[in-house]
Every structure is written in C-alpha cells, then in structure tokens.
Amino acid sequence: MFDRPLAHRTSGSGGSGGVAAASAAGTAKPTYDYLVVGAGFAGAVIAERLATQANARVIVCDVRPHIGGNAYDHENEDGILVHKYGPHIFHTNSERVFRYLSRFTDWRPYEHTVKAEVKTASGVQHLPVPINRTTVNALYGLDLQTDEECESFFESVAEPIDECKTSEDVVVSKVGRHLYETFFRGYTRRHWGLDPSQLDASVTARIPVRTNTDDRYFGDTFQVMPLHGYTKMFERLLSHPNITVVLGTDYRDLQHLVSYREMIYTGPVDAFFGYRYGKLPYLSLEFKHETLDLPEGQERALPAPVVNFPDEASPYDRVTEFKALTGQRHPKTSLVYEIPKPDGDGDPYYPIPRPENADLYRKYKALADSTPGVHFVGRLATYQYYNMDQVTAQALTLAEQLITGTTSRTAAATATTTSGQRPAVISVPASAAPFGALARGAA
Ligand code: FAD
Numbered sequence: 001m002f003d004r005p006l007a008h009r010t011s012g013s014g015g016s017g018g019v020a021a022a023s024a025a026g027t028a029k030p031t032y033d034y035l036v037v038g039a040g041f042a043g044a045v046i047a048e049r050l051a052t053q054a055n056a057r058v059i060v061c062d063v064r065p066h067i068g069g070n071a072y073d074h075e076n077e078d079g080i081l082v083h084k085y086g087p088h089i090f091h092t093n094s095e096r097v098f099r100y101l102s103r104f105t106d107w108r109p110y111e112h113t114v115k116a117e118v119k120t121a122s123g124v125q126h127l128p129v130p131i132n133r134t135t136v137n138a139l140y141g142l143d144l145q146t147d148e149e150c151e152s153f154f155e156s157v158a159e160p161i162d163e164c165k166t167s168e169d170v171v172v173s174k175v176g177r178h179l180y181e182t183f184f185r186g187y188t189r190r191h192w193g194l195d196p197s198q199l200d201a202s203v204t205a206r207i208p209v210r211t212n213t214d215d216r217y218f219g220d221t222f223q224v225m226p227l228h229g230y231t232k233m234f235e236r237l238l239s240h241p242n243i244t245v246v247l248g249t250d251y252r253d254l255q256h257l258v259s260y261r262e263m264i265y266t267g268p269v270d271a272f273f274g275y276r277y278g279k280l281p282y283l284s285l286e287f288k289h290e291t292l293d294l295p296e297g298q299e300r301a302l303p304a305p306v307v308n309f310p311d312e313a314s315p316y317d318r319v320t321e322f323k324a325l326t327g328q329r330h331p332k333t334s335l336v337y338e339i340p341k342p343d344g345d346g347d348p349y350y351p352i353p354r355p356e357n358a359d360l361y362r363k364y365k366a367l368a369d370s371t372p373g374v375h376f377v378g379r380l381a382t383y384q385y386y387n388m389d390q391v392t393a394q395a396l397t398l399a400e401q402l403i404t405g406t407t408s409r410t411a412a413a414t415a416t417t418t419s420g421q422r423p424a425v426i427s428v429p430a431s432a433a434p435f436g437a438l439a440r441g442a443a
C-alpha cells in the first residue's frame, strides 16, 4: 500500500511533499481509509483508535507545522518546556479517559492553583481563585473559621435569582455583587469582549465557590500533567505503521491528492462550509512568551503557577509560570501572558457560548449532519467550550461508533501492529526547524 513508502519521504519545501510527488509522477493516488484533519486531541485520538482497533489506514494532516493542536508544547531556546498556545492543565473525572491516555504517557501529579491580583485599599493582594474562605477572610479582614460561617457570609451577600441564565447570574446568586465585580466582571469583559450578562451561565459556572480553604483550581478526581509533555504523548498516539502524518498542510491542498473513504474533520465548522451562514464567532488570543533570569537560589518568579488579572484595565487575562506546572528545575523561568483578541481576527481558540451563537451553530450542525462521509469532532468542529478530557471522550465515542460500523469495510487492510517511536511525517515546512527531528525519525 502507498502510505508506507510515502511515510519515508520528507519535504523541506512545505505543502504535501511526497503525496504531491506521487501524484505528479502519474502514479495512483495514495489510498487511505480515513483523512483526519487536525492533529490535536480529537484528530490524534481518532487516528490512533482507527489505526489500532479497525486496522484502518489513516492520513492525518494539520495546517500547523506540529502535532498536538493547541496542547502542543516544546522546549524553548533556553531549554524550558513551554506550551505554545497557553497553559494546558490536565484534569478529569473520567477514568475511561485517564486510563486511555495513560497508555501513551506517564504522569506527574499536579494540583493546579491560581491567584488573582486584586487592588485593595491596603495595596495589591494575591488572593486564591476559586473564591474560598481564605479569599473572603483576606479581602474583608474577616476571621471566618468554619464552612458554616463562610456559608452564612455568602448567604448574607448573595442576590437571589430564580433562574440563572447568564454568567453574571451564576456568580451574583452565589457570592453577591462585590465579589462578582472584584473577580469576574472585569476579567470576563476583557477576555470575551462581552459583559457576563451576555454570556451563557456555563462559562463562569466552570469556576466553583468554596466555603472551605481548598485552594485547588479543579476538583477533579485525576489531576496530572504528562511527565514528558503533551507533544511526546501525541508522538506516541500517532506512532503506528497505519498512520501517516502530514504537517504544514491545509487539508484542502491535500484532499485531491489522496483517495480516502471518509474524513474526520476537527477544524472550525464554519470554515468547512465556506462560512455559508456567516462566521461563527470564535475568540482569539495572543500569547506573549518571555524568559526571565532568576536571582540565585530562587526557583519561581510568580506567587502562584497562574496569576489572573481581574482588573478590566489590565492588558492581560493571566500569566503562567511553566516550571510550576511541569516541575522542571532551571536557573531561568519562562512565563506566558495571554492577551485577548475578541474582535474576531487571529486563530480561533474559544467558541463563545451565548444563545445567538448556539442558534447559528445549529444551522452548521444541520449541514454537518447531512454531509455524508465527513465526521465532525472536537472543540472547533462541534463549537463546544470543551476541555482536553471532554474532547478525548468525544473522540473515543466517535471512534467506537465508526469501528463498530466499519470494521468489515476496513478488514482488508494489512495487519500492522508494532508501534514506532515517532509518527511518520511526510511533509514539514522548512520553517519548522524543531520538527526536523520528527521528519528524520520517519526517514
Ligand atoms: P485543536 O487542538 O484546536 O486541534 C485542531 C487542529 O486542526 C489544529 O491543530 C488546527 O491547526 C487544525 N486545523 C484546523 N483547520 C485545518 C485545516 N483547514 N487543515 C488542516 N488542519 C486544520 N483544556 C484543558 O483540559 N485544560 C486546560 O488547562 C486548557 N487550557 C487551555 C488554554 C487555552 C489558551 C486554550 C485556547 C485552550 C485550553 N484548553 C484546555 C482546551 C484545549 O486546548 C482543547 O480542549 C483541545 O486542545 C481541543 O482539541 P481539538 O483537537 O478539538 O482542537
């Protein structure tokens, strides 16, 4: 079959390299069972399942010069492991997802904490988020000792709301207007470019309110980080003889060069349909990375792994110190500041949960549902504000459905079960220097 020889070709010029060469030479088009668009969680999990469980031949392409989607991490020029697209912290309540991903990585236990930088009459304070008893005591100079005392405090300030429909309702109904304005209103207005009253309740409902002193950001059963980083985990997910990875290539430039039976699409759903009903709003961000020297003997620059900026006037949503997440020791430290770009330009990162967007998405979903041979999965393709574990669960479910329905049709494919160290990459743009190693791994 065609994908193995192709997997040994690399191209320094970008585009679809070996596939294009095969096509230009007039040879038969390379044949796959599936074209997977996107090498993030959705695409990589589906590809792994189809390749290993249905013995399907899969070609995965990504327009970016790397695998991992938004979870991609790499060592920067100082050798510090950083997340290119902002901090990614793994947490899940799903044993199924945790067990599945555990086949491709070891883990480092990590319970995430966040502090908000709040300006008070007595100066700048760094207070725990989610709001808990420590937050309330420090902000108001109180000495609440028990959950019950804290509960009574929240009850005394909360505004009763019959039906919480918006992100403002959710917070105000639990902790009242002052805490809402101190921690949520400014952050949300800057990040989303919308007032919390214009956003679905589900957005701020992601953040709990606690009456105890638990300062962990997440309450999930499994809270871990991949021991050697996300990209290493993706390399293992995609390292299979049935999987070919094409990087730096838009699927629209590839799809006529290969034959495939079905497509798995994980990019933005509105783009797939040429924005037929107009653009679905996705929020974009800019990531400003910087590395600092540290005084001798000092390991960290920030008072917490992540510092949030609730003041609407701040240019940044939050700043993250990577060594706190990864546990890496290094004389320097690397940070990333997230700068929101809510006006629609830039890469799409967040679907924006509000009723009119859900209505527009429903129209695209109807189109997607009636497009034979294409399956839409992931955060951008199903326009859902999903975390990594939710996307993994969604991809596992789709894979199961495909495998149950298609095993017989893919049975003819050659059985290949051993897994290599690196995915077979057939095309990497010249500019993607750090990925040369991946391509060489395939040669
Ligand atoms: P993506 O990772 O976006 O992958 C889709 C891929 O498709 C992309 O690589 C894209 O280049 C490719 N693509 C799109 N169009 C085309 C095309 N035309 N041709 C070829 N390729 C194409 N989740 C957590 O669980 N914990 C966190 O701490 C966390 N932090 C986050 C922080 C930020 C700043 C952001 C933006 C997200 C965060 N997430 C977090 C969410 C997490 O990133 C997503 O849940 C997950 O990465 C979604 O995976 P996906 O495969 O659906 O999409």
Ligand code: UDP
Pocket (backbone or CB within 6 Å): 116, 129, 183, 184, 185, 187, 188, 191, 203, 204, 206, 207, 308, 310
């Ligand atoms: N949020 C806020 N202040 C905070 C933390 C969160 O207003 O200090 C709101 C904000 O609207 C944010 C949402 O809660 O977008 C969800 O926060 P989360 O940390 O889950 O966002 P993500 O990590 O997905 O960007």
